[in-house]
Amino acid sequence: MEDVKVTNIEAKLYKPEPFEKQMSEITKKYLGFLFVPGMKSRELERRHEMLTRFKSKRRFITKLNNPLTIFGFFIIFIVVTWAVFAPLITVFDYDIEITGIAEGITPWSAPNYLHPLGVSKFGRDVLARLIWGARSSLTMGLFSIIISVTLGTLLGIFSSYQGGIIDNIIMRIVDIIMAFPGLIIVIILISILNPSMETILLTYGILGIPGYTRLIRGTALQEKNKTYVEAAKVAGANDLKIMFKHILPNCLAPIIVAFTFDIGGIILSLAGLSFLGFSDSSLVEWGTDINYARNHIYDAPWAAFTPGFGILLTVLAFMLVGDGLRDALDPRLQGRKN
Amino acid sequence: MSLIKYTIRRLIALIPILLGVMFLTFWLAQLMPSDPWTLMAGERLTDARKKYIEEQKQNWGYYDPILTQFLIYMKNLFSGDWGNTIAVLPKDTPVWDIIALKFPKTFEITILSVSIATVVGIFAGIFSAVHRNQWSDTIIRFSALVGVAIPVFWLGMILQFIFAVKLGWLDATGYQGIQYITYKTDITGLRLLDSFIKGDFDVFKDTVLHLIMPVFALSFISVAGITRQTRSSMLEVLELDYIRTARAKGCSEHQVIYKHAWRNAQITTITIVTLSFAGLLGGAVLTETTFALNGMGMMTLDAINSQDYFLINASVFLMTIIFVLANLITDILYGVVDPRIRY
Numbered sequence: 061m062e063d064v065k066v067t068n069i070e071a072k073l074y075k076p077e078p079f080e081k082q083m084s085e086i087t088k089k090y091l092g093f094l095f096v097p098g099m100k101s102r103e104l105e106r107r108h109e110m111l112t113r114f115k116s117k118r119r120f121i122t123k124l125n126n127p128l129t130i131f132g133f134f135i136i137f138i139v140v141t142w143a144v145f146a147p148l149i150t151v152f153d154y155d156i157e158i159t160g161i162a163e164g165i166t167p168w169s170a171p172n173y174l175h176p177l178g179v180s181k182f183g184r185d186v187l188a189r190l191i192w193g194a195r196s197s198l199t200m201g202l203f204s205i206i207i208s209v210t211l212g213t214l215l216g217i218f219s220s221y222q223g224g225i226i227d228n229i230i231m232r233i234v235d236i237i238m239a240f241p242g243l244i245i246v247i248i249l250i251s252i253l254n255p256s257m258e259t260i261l262l263t264y265g266i267l268g269i270p271g272y273t274r275l276i277r278g279t280a281l282q283e284k285n286k287t288y289v290e291a292a293k294v295a296g297a298n299d300l301k302i303m304f305k306h307i308l309p310n311c312l313a314p315i316i317v318a319f320t321f322d323i324g325g326i327i328l329s330l331a332g333l334s335f336l337g338f339s340d341s342s343l344v345e346w347g348t349d350i351n352y353a354r355n356h357i358y359d360a361p362w363a364a365f366t367p368g369f370g371i372l373l374t375v376l377a378f379m380l381v382g383d384g385l386r387d388a389l390d391p392r393l394q395g396r397k398n
Numbered sequence: 399m400s401l402i403k404y405t406i407r408r409l410i411a412l413i414p415i416l417l418g419v420m421f422l423t424f425w426l427a428q429l430m431p432s433d434p435w436t437l438m439a440g441e442r443l444t445d446a447r448k449k450y451i452e453e454q455k456q457n458w459g460y461y462d463p464i465l466t467q468f469l470i471y472m473k474n475l476f477s478g479d480w481g482n483t484i485a486v487l488p489k490d491t492p493v494w495d496i497i498a499l500k501f502p503k504t505f506e507i508t509i510l511s512v513s514i515a516t517v518v519g520i521f522a523g524i525f526s527a528v529h530r531n532q533w534s535d536t537i538i539r540f541s542a543l544v545g546v547a548i549p550v551f552w553l554g555m556i557l558q559f560i561f562a563v564k565l566g567w568l569d570a571t572g573y574q575g576i577q578y579i580t581y582k583t584d585i586t587g588l589r590l591l592d593s594f595i596k597g598d599f600d601v602f603k604d605t606v607l608h609l610i611m612p613v614f615a616l617s618f619i620s621v622a623g624i625t626r627q628t629r630s631s632m633l634e635v636l637e638l639d640y641i642r643t644a645r646a647k648g649c650s651e652h653q654v655i656y657k658h659a660w661r662n663a664q665i666t667t668i669t670i671v672t673l674s675f676a677g678l679l680g681g682a683v684l685t686e687t688t689f690a691l692n693g694m695g696m697m698t699l700d701a702i703n704s705q706d707y708f709l710i711n712a713s714v715f716l717m718t719i720i721f722v723l724a725n726l727i728t729d730i731l732y733g734v735v736d737p738r739i740r741y
Contacts, residue, residue, distance in 0.1 A: 128540070236418035241680045241717040245426075247702055248710070252429045328549060332684050335551050336699065350552060357559050365559075368552035375547035383543070 124384050132380030139374050142194040152185035154192040154344045168360035178362035181352045186366050192344040193370055200261050201327040207265025209319055212272025217303050217311070219273065220280040231277070234270040242267070243332065250338050257340045260333070264326055275318055279311040313389040320385055324378030331371045346370045401733060408726050415722060416715070423714045424468050427707035434484035434705050435460070454482075471711075481708030486700050493712040496697065501716075502587030503573065504686075504693035508678040511613045515620035516671050522621070523628025523667070527636060528655060538625065545622025550615055554688035557611045568607055571690035575604045612689045616682055620674045627670045631663040638662075664735055669728050676724035680717035 142149070152175075165172065169179040177186040219230040246263055253259040283289065284307060292306050333339060334347030341348075346367035353364035435451055455461070458481070459470040474481070482490045526538040562570035574581065574589070578601050583592040590609070593601035635641065636659055644658045683695035690696075694713065701709035733739045 232414065232418075235415050236422065239415055239419055239718050239722055240422070241677075241714060241721070243683055244680075244698055244702070244714060244717065247699070248423075248426050248430075251702060251705075252426065252431065324547060328547065331549050332551065335549070335684065336687060347549075350549075350555070354555065357555055358563055361559055361563075364555055365552070368549060368555075371549050371552065372544070372547055375549075376543060379543050379547050 124388050126384065128380050129384030132377040132384065135373050135377035136381065139194045139198065139370075139377065142191045143198045146192045146195050150185075150188040150191050152188045154188050155182075155184060168356055168363060170360075171362055177366050178360065180349065180360065180363035186349075186363055189344050189349055190346070190366055190370050193346040193349065193367060194374070196257070196343040196345050197327050197330065197371075197374060200257065200264070200330055201323045204261045204264035204268065204326055205319060205323050207262070208268030208272055208322075209315060211265075212269045213276050213308070213311075213315060215269065216273040216276025217280050217307060220277045220284060221299065221303050221307070227277075230273065234273050237267065237270045238274070243329070246329075246333060247336070247338055250333070255338050255340055257343060260330070260338075260340065264330070268322065268326070271322075272315070272318065275314055276311055279314055280307050283307045283310045317382055317386045317389060320378055320382035324375040324382065327378070328371065328375045401730065405726070405730060408729070412722050412726070416719065419718045420472075420711065420715055421468060423711050424471060424707075425464060427705070427710045428464055428467070430705045430707070432705060433707070480712050483701075483709050484706050485704035486697070486706045486709055493709045496709065497694070497712060497716060498587075500692065500694050500697045502583070503589075503691065504679060504682075504695070506588045506590060507609065507612055507616065507682070507685075507691070507693065508675060510609065511616035512620060512671065512675045512678060514613065515617040515624055515674070518617070519621045519624025520628050520667060523625040524632055524655060524660060526625065526629045527632035530633065539629070542622045542625040542629075545618055546626070548619065549684075550619050550682070551684045551688045553618060554611065554615045554685060557615060558688075561611065568611060573605075573608055573691050574601075575608070578604055612685055612691060615688075616678060616685055620678070623670050623674060624667060628663065628667045631666045632659060635659045635663045662736070665732055668731050668735065672724045672728045672731070673721075676721045679720050 146154075165174060165179060165183065167179060167181055167183045169175070169183075171178040175185050175187065177190065180186050180189065215230060219227045246267065249263045249267075250260060253263070289302060289306055292302050297306070330339075331345070331347035331350075334345045335351045337348075337351060339345055339348050349367040350364060353360060353367075357364045435455060458474070459467045462470070471481075480493050482492055483496055484490075486496065488496070522538050522542070526535045529535045558570040561568045569575065581589075581593070581598075581601055583589050585592045585595055589605045590602060593599070593605060641654060641658055644654045649658070680694060682693075683699055685691070686693050686695040687699070694717075698710070698713045698717075700706075701713065
């Protein structure tokens with residue numbers, strides 16, 4: 061009989077929250093010691109901890125499991141496949157010119173059996189350029205965001221942890237950079253540095269730093285005053301260890317969400333930039349293609365509109381995933397289903 | 399009283415930011431590979447013109463180091479001289495005259511699209527939050543996301559394709575029909591308002607027809623952000639205790655939503671509305687390029703392309719000051735809508 065009782069209690073410990081609520085005052089008073097994990101046995105405590113950890117992970121994944129987020133992941137998968145395997149899955153090269161003179165194909169020809177999405181400037185295949193465009197968009201978006209996230213996070217944590225005059229100076233510089241009109245300053249910088257892939261990437265990367273610095277600083281300021289930081293200090297951890305081993309992991313949630321949203325934002329902004337003609341002309345870019353075909357919406361709408369679907373779907377996918385991640389990671393939204 | 403003190407404190411704090419922005423812009427504009435005066439030297443110039451250019455160079459400290467140049471520039475600013483345009487047409491006019499010419503156009507488009515976007519966005523957001531997880535909510539959320547993700551120039555081109563190319567109802571580009579190109583907007587500078595006041599309804603109708611597409615494109619992308627923000631803050635508020643209390647004491651659903659919930663949810667919406675207003679006032683470069691509207695955005699782009707640095711400096715300064723003032727106004731508005739917030 062005794063054994064059965066113990067298993068009962070153990071079984072109830074597997075779902076502590078509802079049980080705690082149901083437990084009456086008297087039970088708490090007399091049997092309370094049984095429900096404190098670790099007082100009974102270390103094995104129980106270990107199992108309890110594993111279970112809660114497992115549960116929180118499972119909750120995270122279930123939260124991501126809504127149709128829109130999955131749709132987002134699916135599109136990102138497709139676009140990444142395009143980017144990685146572009147040479148293998150395209151029939152024509154991205155800059156091949158006039159392929160089927162015998163078939164009567166000229167620049168700006170309508171969709172036909174050789175070119176299912178039509179032909180654009182110089183007789184280029186629209187489909188091939190749509191697929192190749194994924195490569196430059198994703199590369200530039202990803203790398204510039206990596207630059208801004210890394211440096212922004214470092215600066216933000218450093219600034220919040222040091223406080224005082226260093227914090228003040230860093231935040232004033234951040235204020236100045238963030239007060240600039242974004243697209244205009246990018247255009248000025250790019251026209252100074254010549255539009256090549258590296259300079260555009262660096263410009264976006266550096267101009268993105270202040271946003272992340274401000275974001276991380278806000279979160280890190282809250283974390284800094286928590287007891288675990290104090291405990292780490294007492295235990296003798298040095299500043300670097302506290303900053304990057306203790307505070308940083310606790311600031312990751314907002315970084316991940318902002319990261320996902322910003323990849324989409326940067327791809328959109330880059331498309332706008334290349335639409336205006338400020339782009340590396342050796343790259344295949346959706347925005348550049350739209351710019352080329354701009355004056356041909358009368359006779360070749362396929363060439364003008366196809367690259368736009370690439371931009372729209374890619375950005376939409378990152379936004380959908382970002383939304384899903386935010387719902388799953390934001391502690392304020394815990395327990396709410398939307 | 400404390401509000402006034404707070405405003406003054408904030409205004410003083412703006413000065414270093416503005417100075418920093420001005421110096422950076424000045425420096426960046428000087429860093430451009432050439433300068434408009436050198437570009438102009440390639441043209442065939444009369445002697446009087448050459449002399450004028452030389453005078454201007456001396457006046458602005460062209461041969462001095464950058465810091466001295468900046469000090470000279472600041473000194474001239476305080477005496478009211480922001481420089482003349484060098485390469486942007488019309489040449490040799492004070493930069494603020496050009497901005498005064500372009501700004502009303504941008505202002506007109508901005509105020510129309512932001513007000514439409516605000517009304518639609520707020521109602522869509524509230525509706526979506528109230529009908530959470532129903533099919534109408536899913537549709538609104540998805541279209542709001544599309545609005546965030548759509549490239550505005552591409553949307554503009556689709557509109558042009560449908561309404562100008564296929565249906566032929568509207569002109570694809572421009573601000574006015576060719577027959578009204580000489581129409582003077584001398585009262586307020588706003589074309590719609592001027593033609594309305596003067597009673598020229600042909601011009602009014604023509605302007606409306608030309609503004610429909612750009613305003614639609616701009617408000618479509620602004621609506622998206624406003625809807626998302628309104629929805630998420632409404633959802634947060636609707637979970638709170640006083641909403642339950644309001645329902646319990648027998649308020650109608652309309653009262654609960656608009657008097658209890660919306661009042662408390664509007665702060666974040668105000669932020670996003672003022673910021674998008676400020677952002678668009680600086681000139682929607684992409685939309686203006688798509689529809690060939692010569693407002694602030696195209697002017698600044700033109701100035702950058704021809705490296706007309708007095709114009710670049712002035713317009714970046716204007717955009718920055720609009721942006722920071724919008725931030726300040728937002729913070730002040732918080733206190734007005736929500737008396738619990740004190741300064």
